[in-house]
Amino acid sequence: MSKKILVIDDEFGLLEVVQAYLQKEGFDVFTAANGKQGLLLFSEVKPDFIILDLMLPDLSGEDICKSIREVSNVPILMLTAKVHEESRISGFELGADDYLTKPFSPRELVLRVKSIFKRVSGIEKSEHILNYNDGDLRINKDTREVYKKNQLITLTPNEYDILLVLASNSKYVFTRDQIIEQAFGYMFSGYNRTIDSHIKNLRKKIEDNVSEPCYIMTVYGIGYRFGGNNHEAS
Structure with a gap:
């Protein structure tokens, strides 16, 4: 079954180009020209991936991203004309998985979409569960599911990949650049400070006390x- 991609952008020319490139790669593409229409399609279509413009005529991309993250961990790639680092940082803090600055190459967009899908799909199976602190935290590497106190928690693809890199190498100290290289590879376009935003969000979800992780x-x-x-799960 083809993956469904929702593109939310108010530039009709851009929508047509992006739709054409993604459809050529076999994706089912749905488009929305404003935020309200985008949120409606999100509820109706239940897309596997969202490409979201930050500057829309009715709702901000940040608000849309926040609304979606309250109910879904679907991968989100943000499009923006903003080049300032702080704009990207705020987007990652809200749960965005990647950024592209306008103008951009449609071919690069397709590559980024494929790269994120590849990470999310968990192609490299591990066939076991990582179990920490007597079951307080469990990571199922086959299903990309994480449990805290036996409760399934929702992580974005980036949050999961960062957690897995750190948890799989528990005795190793990673710099931000090394986390980027291990978790995201060459397709990552953000600043290394964005790792701090993901870590902050991760701690809120898996730590009992974020002040004393x-x-x-x-x-x-x-x-x-x-x-x-670490203890092997039975």
């Missing part, structure tokens, strides 16, 4: 390491 540990002056104690 036991899983995502800061190594000052270097980066981050994983602090959970």
Whole structure:
């Protein structure tokens, strides 16, 4: 079954070009020219991927992203004419998975979509569950599901990939650039400070006390390491 992609942008010419390129690659593409229409299609279509413009005539892309993240971890790639670092940082804090700055190459957009789908699909199966702190935190690498105290928690693709990199190498201290390289590869276009935004969101979801984390540990002056104690799941 073809993957469904929702594109929300108020530039009709851009919508037509992006739709054509994505359909050529076999995706089912749905388009919306404003935020309200985009949210309606999101509810009706239940897309597998969203391409979202930040500057829309009715609702801001940030507000749309926030609304979607309250109910879904569907991958979101943001399009923006804003080039300032802080604009990107705020988008990642809301749960965006990638950014492209306008103008951009449609071929690069397609590559980024495919790259994120590849990460989300979990092609490289592990066939086991990572179990930490006597089952307090469990990571199913086959299904990309994470459980905290036996409750399924919702992580964005980026949050999951960062967690998996750290948890799979619990004795290793990663710099931000190393996390980017291991989790996202060459397709990542953000700043290394965006890792801090993802870490902040991760801690809110998996830590009992974000002020005294036991899983995502800061190594000052270097980066981050994983602090959970691993036990193989039975």
